[in-house]
Amino acid sequence: MRNAITDVPGVLVGHATRAGDGALTGTTAVLFPPGTLSTVDVRGGAPATRDTAALDARHGGRAVRCVVLTGGSAYGLAAADGAAREVGSFVPAAALYDLGRGGVFGTYPTPEFGAEAVRAAGVDVPQGNVGAGAGAMNAALKGGLGTASVELGSGVVVGAVAALNAAGSGVDPATGLPLAHGSGLPGEFPPPGGDDLARPMPAAVNPFNTVIGVVATNARVPALYALAAAGQDGLALAVDPAHGMVDGDTVFAASTGTHDAPVEEVLEAARHAFARALVHGLLAAESVTTPWGHLTAYREQYPLTAAGYRRGTR
Amino acid sequence: MRNAITDVPGVLVGHATRAGDGALTGTTAVLFPPGTLSTVDVRGGAPATRDTAALDARHGGRAVRCVVLTGGSAYGLAAADGAAREVGSFVPAAALYDLGRGGVFGTYPTPEFGAEAVRAAGVDVPQGNVGAGAGAMNAALKGGLGTASVELGSGVVVGAVAALNAAGSGVDPATGLPLAHGSGLPGEFPPPGGDDLARPMPAAVNPFNTVIGVVATNARVPALYALAAAGQDGLALAVDPAHGMVDGDTVFAASTGTHDAPVEEVLEAARHAFARALVHGLLAAESVTTPWGHLTAYREQYPLTAAGYRRGTR
Numbered sequence: 083m084r085n086a087i088t089d090v091p092g093v094l095v096g097h098a099t100r101a102g103d104g105a106l107t108g109t110t111a112v113l114f115p116p117g118t119l120s121t122v123d124v125r126g127g128a129p130a131t132r133d134t135a136a137l138d139a140r141h142g143g144r145a146v147r148c149v150v151l152t153g154g155s156a157y158g159l160a161a162a163d164g165a166a167r168e169v170g171s172f173v174p175a176a177a178l179y180d181l182g183r184g185g186v187f188g189t190y191p192t193p194e195f196g197a198e199a200v201r202a203a204g205v206d207v208p209q210g211n212v213g214a215g216a217g218a219m220n221a222a223l224k225g226g227l228g229t230a231s232v233e234l235g236s237g238v239v240v241g242a243v244a245a246l247n248a249a250g251s252g253v254d255p256a257t258g259l260p261l262a263h264g265s266g267l268p269g270e271f272p273p274p275g276g277d278d279l280a281r282p283m284p285a286a287v288n289p290f291n292t293v294i295g296v297v298a299t300n301a302r303v304p305a306l307y308a309l310a311a312a313g314q315d316g317l318a319l320a321v322d323p324a325h326g327m328v329d330g331d332t333v334f335a336a337s338t339g340t341h342d343a344p345v346e347e348v349l350e351a352a353r354h355a356f357a358r359a360l361v362h363g364l365l366a367a368e369s370v371t372t373p374w375g376h377l378t379a380y381r382e383q384y385p386l387t388a389a390g391y392r393r394g395t396r
Numbered sequence: 397m398r399n400a401i402t403d404v405p406g407v408l409v410g411h412a413t414r415a416g417d418g419a420l421t422g423t424t425a426v427l428f429p430p431g432t433l434s435t436v437d438v439r440g441g442a443p444a445t446r447d448t449a450a451l452d453a454r455h456g457g458r459a460v461r462c463v464v465l466t467g468g469s470a471y472g473l474a475a476a477d478g479a480a481r482e483v484g485s486f487v488p489a490a491a492l493y494d495l496g497r498g499g500v501f502g503t504y505p506t507p508e509f510g511a512e513a514v515r516a517a518g519v520d521v522p523q524g525n526v527g528a529g530a531g532a533m534n535a536a537l538k539g540g541l542g543t544a545s546v547e548l549g550s551g552v553v554v555g556a557v558a559a560l561n562a563a564g565s566g567v568d569p570a571t572g573l574p575l576a577h578g579s580g581l582p583g584e585f586p587p588p589g590g591d592d593l594a595r596p597m598p599a600a601v602n603p604f605n606t607v608i609g610v611v612a613t614n615a616r617v618p619a620l621y622a623l624a625a626a627g628q629d630g631l632a633l634a635v636d637p638a639h640g641m642v643d644g645d646t647v648f649a650a651s652t653g654t655h656d657a658p659v660e661e662v663l664e665a666a667r668h669a670f671a672r673a674l675v676h677g678l679l680a681a682e683s684v685t686t687p688w689g690h691l692t693a694y695r696e697q698y699p700l701t702a703a704g705y706r707r708g709t710r
Contacts (some may be wrong), residue, residue: 124449130486131450133470135443136644156447156486160507163474172444172470193474330450 085270087112087241087359088205089231090298092338095243096203097213097227098161098195104186106372107153109161110213110227111199112243112296112336113169120146120336122174123310126292129330130156130177137174137334139307148200149334150175151214151245151294154190157181164193168200176332178247179290180217185373207243210366214294218247220321220364224379225252228362232267232351237300238343240351242313244295246363248331250323253364258384260364262320262357271361272386292329293317295359297352298336301343309335312349316356399584401426401555401673402519403545404612406652409557410517411527411541412475412509418500420686421467423475424527424541425513426557426610426650427483434460434650436488437624440606443644444470444491451488451648453621462514463648464489465528465559465608468504471495478507482514490646492561493604494531499687521557524680528608532561534635534678538693539566542677546581546665551614552657554665556627558609560677562635563642567678572698574678576634576671585675586700606643607631609673611666612650615657623649626663630670 083089092115099108114120121143122134137144148169152158155177162175173196181187199213207229209215215227225248231241246252254261263271297313313333318324325331333356369379397403406429413422428434435457436448451458462483466472469491476489487510495501513527521543523529529541539562545555560566568575577585611627627647632638639645647670683693 124452127455129449129452130447132446132473133444135438135445135448135646136470138438138443141441141641156450157477157480159446160474160477163471163477166471327455332449 083231083233084205085231086207086229087231087243087296087298088207090239090241090300090338093298094203094205095207096199097208098198099212099216101216104184105189106184106217107180107190108213108216109150109152109191109195109199111165111196111203112149113203114147114336115338118146118336118338119143119306120334121306121310122332122334123307123314124332125314125325126329126331127327129332130159131332132159132162133172133174143306146174147171148173149296150196152177152191153180153214153217155179155181158191160193161191161196163196165196165200168197176294178214178218178245178292178294183217183372183374209362211368211370214245215363218245219377220246220248221251223383224367224369224377226363226367228359228366230355230358230362232355234343234347234351238341240299240348240355242295242297242355242359244293244356244359244363246293246360247291248293248321248324249291249326249328250321252321252360260361261322262361265319265354265357290328293321293331295356296334296336297356299348300338300340301348302339303337303345303348306335306337308349309352312352313356316353319357320360397545397547398519399545400521400543401545401557401610401612402521404553404555404614404652407612408517408519409521410513411522412512413526413530415530418498419503420498420531421494421504422527422530423464423466423505423509423513425479425510425517426463427517428461428650429652432460432650432652433457433620434648435620435624436646436648437621437628438646439628439639440643440645441641443646444473445646446473446476447486447488457620460488461485462487463610464510466491466505467494467528467531469493469495472505474507475505475510477510479510479514482511490608492528492532492559492606492608497531497686497688523676525682525684528559529677532559533691534560534562535565537697538681538683538691540677540681542673542680544669544672544676546669548657548661548665552655554613554662554669556609556611556669556673558607558670558673558677560607560674561605562607562638563605563640564635564637566635566674574675575636576675579633579668579671604642607645609670610648610650611670613662614652614654615662616653617651617659617662620649620651622663623666626666627670630667633671634674
């Protein structure tokens with residue numbers, strides 16, 4: 083197990099990332115084996131999406147080979163063009179808002195990003211400032227791309243990949259710990275490193291955001307919409323507030339359907355896998371300085387020591 | 397009055413059309429004045445859409461400057477990229493299925509189509525085999541793009557533009573008349589030309605379709621979703637069956653909101669304006685022969701004489 087969505091057999095992830103020369107953005111492609119059924123749950127007031135209507139749960143979802151997660155807001159949806167050419171079928175997509183964070187407002191993913199992400203797809207999933215997470219922010223901290231998985235036994239796997247780019251914070255202001263720290267598997271996240279007071283968070287500066295991601299499983303899930311909704315519940319665990327009017331939080335669900343499992347167990351796993359993926363995105367993000375400003379990562383704000391997080395003092 | 401959606405003050409329409417050399421497809425851009433509020437109603441089982449979630453009526457719709465209607469199925473949604481660059485804002489879009497009708501399956505609208513359609517925008521609206529209607533089919537007959545409008549008095553105008561590309565037929569098999577012939581304004585459509593028996597319709601050959609269009613008005617419409625739904629009702633008047641699982645029927649609603657009018661009158665006008673636009677698309681379509689086959693237009697199947705339609709004999 084890689085603790086990644088690619089633990090679901092047949093699922094692959096690839097990134098295209100651009101950083102520097104005014105750019106800080108990218109695209110992530112999630113590939114599925116033939117016969118994978120997908121649907122989607124779009125929330126928040128400001129989504130940027132493509133072919134989500136085709137996955138409408140009211141019509142039962144649809145077979146897909148690839149979903150694209152991308153930076154660049156509505157403009158970045160162009161990345162789906164290149165991915166569609168590469169995989170030879172339609173490619174639903176969701177975009178997050180990262181315009182201008184690399185310094186040049188008009189730098190956003192093109193069709194080539196989508197094609198490059200598909201070609202790069204594999205089972206190893208780089209996290210942090212990569213793909214759709216390259217330019218992501220989480221309130222005032224640097225956001226990023228993360229992934230996680232859990233095995234339910236009998237070969238049933240639930241995994242998630244998500245880009246943490248939320249207006250709401252993923253950090254508990256009272257403790258400095260990731261809000262979804264408690265969703266972690268045993269030993270998954272570093273323990274609190276002491277009892278220092280939490281370090282105050284810098285003020286959030288960007289009013290446009292959006293968390294986007296995919297929950298996948300090899301379990302058959304009746305009424306697959308529930309799997310996407312479980313991912314959104316995981317977002318609510320990991321970010322406070324989630325689903326705001328300046329977010330366009332979008333979660334795709336995908337089932338390869340090779341195994342049977344109790345649906346409630348799958349949904350509970352999906353909820354926490356999505357939350358854990360977001361925590362990994364937060365922890366893996368790195369500080370970066372662009373003409374737009376210094377984007378402080380969680381690991382800079384709350385440095386990790388051998389004992390765990392060294393939470394800052396006031 | 398041009399009997400076009402451009403009778404709504406500030407609304408402009410432009411087309412980009414490609415016919416020949418394997419192509420039979422195109423893109424239509426509908427431009428709106430600043431402050432225009434838009435939402436959308438997506439129906440049928442197979443929509444191809446972009447940024448329709450951003451217009452979700454549950455969040456009240458959104459201000460838009462441009463909507464793109466395009467051929468090329470999900471691939472043709474790339475046309476929105478070019479339109480977005482041209483207008484400088486996000487551009488919701490819907491696509492219809494016309495792949496291969498020009499002879500080459502892989503010929504579909506690119507970003508340049510969208511940019512070209514925006515640059516071509518004006519108040520005159522060519523109809524028939526143009527823009528999103530270039531490769532449209534209506535059951536076994538050639539489909540096309542059409543537009544219509546009606547003035548409700550006091551300067552209130554309701555208009556529609558739509559591409560007729562339905563699996564269901566727009567022709568009454570008992571009479572050979574357009575199904576929505578009765579929605580016509582006095583003198584709008586040619587009268588029946590005789591009492592000959594209706595000419596049998598050739599069998600439908602293409603299982604992939606979709607009607608896409610826009611209803612616009614300068615009336616303020618509370619709960620704007622009702623305007624889009626009224627357009628879908630107009631589709632149900634004009635095509636039998638509408639909203640099938642192989643269609644992805646999508647209607648955008650747009651209100652410039654400069655006038656007040658009784659909402660029920662506006663909705664009734666929208667319903668018939670959308671149906672009339674589809675009839676114009678059917679009547680304006682022209683026969684065309686491509687490597688895919690001979691696409692018979694209504695005007696070839698039911699030639700118009702001085703007395704009206706000369707309905708064929710069995």
